[in-house]
Amino acid sequence: GAGVSQSPSNKVTEKGKDVELRCDPISGHTALYWYRQSLGQGLEFLIYFQGNSAPDKSGLPSDRFSAERTGGSVSTLTIQRTQQEDSAVYLCASSDRAGTDTQYFGPGTRLTVL
Amino acid sequence: GDSVTQMEGPVTLSEEAFLTINCTYTATGYPSLFWYVQYPGEGLQLLLKATKADDKGSNKGFEATYRKETTSFHLEKGSVQVSDSAVYFCALSDRPTGGFKTIFGAGTRLFVKA
Numbered sequence: 001g002a003g004v005s006q007s008p009s010n011k012v013t014e015k016g017k018d019v020e021l022r023c024d025p026i027s028g029h030t031a032l033y034w035y036r037q038s039l040g041q042g043l044e045f046l047i048y049f050q051g052n053s054a055p056d057k058s059g060l061p062s063d064r065f066s067a068e069r070t071g072g073s074v075s076t077l078t079i080q081r082t083q084q085e086d087s088a089v090y091l092c093a094s095s096d097r098a099g100t101d102t103q104y105f106g107p108g109t110r111l112t113v114l
Numbered sequence: 115g116d117s118v119t120q121m122e123g124p125v126t127l128s129e130e131a132f133l134t135i136n137c138t139y140t141a142t143g144y145p146s147l148f149w150y151v152q153y154p155g156e157g158l159q160l161l162l163k164a165t166k167a168d169d170k171g172s173n174k175g176f177e178a179t180y181r182k183e184t185t186s187f188h189l190e191k192g193s194v195q196v197s198d199s200a201v202y203f204c205a206l207s208d209r210p211t212g213g214f215k216t217i218f219g220a221g222t223r224l225f226v227k228a
Contacts, residue, residue: 043158048215
């Protein structure tokens with residue numbers, strides 16, 4: 001079946017603009033994660049969704065970042081008033097159960113803020 | 115809080131050399147441990163995992179043993195190939211005490227020379 005897909009694959013924006021990044025998880029996966037990978041850095045956890053439970057937003061770096069997951073499937077990560085330090089690859093992953101199960105990663109969205 | 119520390123790279127080896135990438139962790143609960151790999155131009159994918167103490171995860175000739183007494187999960191391979199050149203990430207998922215997020219190390223880049 002299809003893997004995790006993300007769009008767009010690349011996004012170039014100007015400082016101060018808002019951006020939306022989309023993630024389509026594997027069908028049937030109840031858990032969805034967003035991470036950020038800055039150049040030469042590891043993965044930074046941003047937010048986690050599990051079924052209908054309240055999301056774990058503890059990794060969001062500022063209130064300019066928000067995410068939602070509609071109908072337990074597609075998720076959108078929104079960054080308002082983008083800053084140059086927001087430039088990174090944003091990765092989405094899904095798993096069929098939280099915690100111990102394998103996460104399947106999408107190809108990522110490379111965001112460049114000029 | 116939970117954390118993962120892995121050896122800094124890059125690591126450069128000749129083909130058929132023995133590989134060890136060290137990984138240690140701190141966690142308050144009983145985490146599951148993972149190694150993910152990111153090949154050039156590709157997304158992250160699970161390499162192997164172990165869910166309890168003394169478990170050994172293995173895949174593609176790579177092995178790692180969950181050592182609770184030393185809080186370690188070192189990655190090893192007896193004979194590396196050029197195709198093993200990639201970035202390797204150690205990770206833990208400390209459910210339920212750590213919530214459901216996965217903590218990743220900073221990654222270790224491996225170069226294998228022919």
